Amino acid sequence: MNASTADAAFVEFDRVQKSYDGETLVVKDLNLTIAKGEFLTMLGPSGSGKTTCLMMLAGFETATHGEIKLAGRPINQVPPHKRGIGMVFQNYALFPHMSVGENLAFPLEVRGMGKSEREAKVARALDMVQMGAFANRRPAQLSGGQQQRIALARALVFDPELVLMDEPLGALDKQLREHMQFEIKALHDRLGITVVYVTHDQGEALTMSDRIAVFNDGRIQQLAPPAELYERPRNSFVAQFIGENNKLPGIIEEFDDKKALVRLATGELIDATPVNIRAKGQQTLVSIRPERVEFKPEMMPPGIHRIGADVLEVVYMGDIFRTRMRVAGSEDFVMKCRNTIGQRKLTPGERIEIAWHAEDARALDPM
Amino acid sequence: MRGGLTTADGKPLKQALAHAQARAKRKALLLVVPLLAFILITFVMPIGQLLFRSIHNDGFSANMPQISAWFDETKAGDAPDEAAYAALVADIAAAAEARTIGVVGTRVNYELSGTRSLFTSAGRNAEDLQPPYREAMLDLNEKWGDPQLWGVMRSVSSAYSANFYLAALDLARDENGEIVRAPEDRRIYGMLFMRTLWLSALITGLCLILAYPVAHLLAVLPLAKSNLLMILVLLPFWTSLLVRTTSWMVMLQEQGVINNTLVALGLIGNESRIQMMYNQAGTIIAMTHILLPFMILPLYSVMRPINPSYVRAARSLGATSWTAFRRVYLPQTLPGIGAGALLVFILSVGYYITPALVGGASGQLISNLIAYHMQDSLNWSLAAALAALLLAGVLILYWLYDRLIGIDNLKLG
CATH class of the missing domain: 3.40.50.300 (P-loop containing nucleotide triphosphate hydrolases)
Structure with missing residues (x-):
């Protein structure tokens, strides 16, 4: 050798x-x-x-x-x-x-x-x-x-x-x-x-x-x-274990190499990147990092699916705002926004729409 | 400020603190009073009394007042005159009357054997003696003129005497009161002290060698298994000491289990059965077994909390397993070794029942002789002197231990 x-x-x-x-x-x-x-x-x-x-x-x-x-x-x-x-x-x-x-x-x-x-x-x-x-x-x-x-x-x-x-x-x-x-x-x-x-x-x-x-x-x-x-976590365990993570269970509606369309339990459609996907109709768990979630329409990529969210709690953490929301029936969906000048403040009870880049949402094994 | 701190209203801080704590202190004292009293009554007083006996014996002085007075007036080496014999006869007659002549004879007999009968027979005839008393006494028994006897009587005429300590150290006084070594055939205590210390040291060493691996095993096993083994270690504690010693007799005697097995296996002939009992071997084997738990327990309590990562660290740093043991593990168990060794040694120095049962003549320890003087010869003063010497020896060892290793390094459990 x-x-x-x-x-x-x-x-x-x-x-x-x-x-x-x-x-x-x-x-x-x-x-x-x-x-x-x-x-x-x-x-x-x-x-x-x-x-x-x-x-x-x-x-x-x-x-x-x-x-x-x-x-x-x-x-x-x-x-x-x-x-x-x-x-x-x-x-x-x-x-x-x-x-x-x-x-x-x-x-x-x-x-x-x-x-x-x-x-x-x-x-x-x-x-x-x-x-x-x-x-x-x-x-x-x-x-x-x-x-x-x-x-x-x-x-x-x-x-x-x-x-x-x-x-x-x-x-x-x-x-x-x-x-x-x-x-x-x-x-x-x-x-x-x-x-x-x-x-x-x-x-x-x-x-x-x-x-x-x-x-x-x-x-x-x-x-x-x-x-x-x-x-780019390769499976749900890694996504869960490293950092904070939002997970949305759903079923693969359609997918190709680059993109997948996932139907959530409550009926909404979201975009994701397929990682552990083998077939249409497969159960999946979509993982999204809280800091990659967007709620300002001008920041969302064009043509992306949006999903409704009810703001439940806004926690001021100094450098960021940590916003907990109800999304697709789950009450622990978290979004983190930087505390910048002119950042729009959300209030509990507010109804907003959120979305993300398809690359940031990873459709993984259902665990 | 020189006067020290004061409280807000100007009282000295120390005084205020003492006042504030006085009540709590009184309460604490009340709680320990019963124990203090108990220790005083059951421990300090009897032992003090016994130790006092080792320097105080008024068997002669209290019953022979006139001759004691004569000894006080004259000095050592003075030949007894007629007045002395007169005082002696009067005292003997009085003692015979009061039936204490035996006590007097016994007291003198401690110092000079064979003299008890001298006093008791003189007591029987004292009534009939006529002056001049010197001749009368010498007629009765020539030994009454022996200067050694008079020297001994002089020394016992005082209730306080260091003679019991001298006897316990194989020393004696000659007729002039000089300290000399006892006759060769009477020197038994020194040899017994040495044997006791040597056998105790040997038993302590054997216990350490046997206990160390067992304690280590107990310490590294999972708790469920080690508790089970611990019960086996403690099992002997639940059995009577006599039963344990007797079971060793069953094992060790000439027709016992071990010898029978060896003969049956053909390892030894039927005629050459090994003598394992009624000698030192018996004492060593049985006492090592009986004292083993006292070594295992402190070792275990020190080993249990030692994190295995110490030895691992030593190994990862390049030490062989032997070096890791010697340089890292062993030093950390020293408090346990010290505690166990001290415990076993002190217990075996004062051990009595096992050597008495399986020790024979060569396996007797100093305690057996103390017991003999307490129960058979009834020379309590000598027994007390021997016990005091033993106590002093143990205290010296304890002090040495403190100087060499440090008593705060001791961990008993």
């Missing part, structure tokens, strides 16, 4: 299956390649198999079937300490009986590195996360955010090419979490390491990742860059 293909498939899951009890599969037929230097996020609800995948890659769980390769080499039989993979744990797992400096020196010590070299590396790693002054503290004396930085430094101090992160920001408050997202991303860009990141927070996934693998029910539902995932 030459260098370029090894780089394109730095980490490779090949038909991997995992079962804990011999009765149910937690991971069903996983195929995934991760390129060198990529930031890949495994996103999914709890129990979707994403953490199990990470644990198999780290070596703490063995694959029931299939092969996992690292830099072209099968690693199923390689014990965790020989894989050379850095890992950041959800609870940080900083050794409580060692100082911060000793924690960082640990991976270097077990590699038999000399004292002076060790100290230089530890100092460099601490500076990298702006924690240079804390080497003599105990982990318990640090705040959550500081512990997080130390855990990150410890996973990076021995220069691994691959770093795994298991919901590393889950325990932090919102502001700190957002700050750390940018820091981790910056570190990734600067060091050129490959990161596999597990989270159930879709905002985190969208902010940081090069590609996101959405897990559900032991399978990857969609593997795509953030924008594609958000704008």
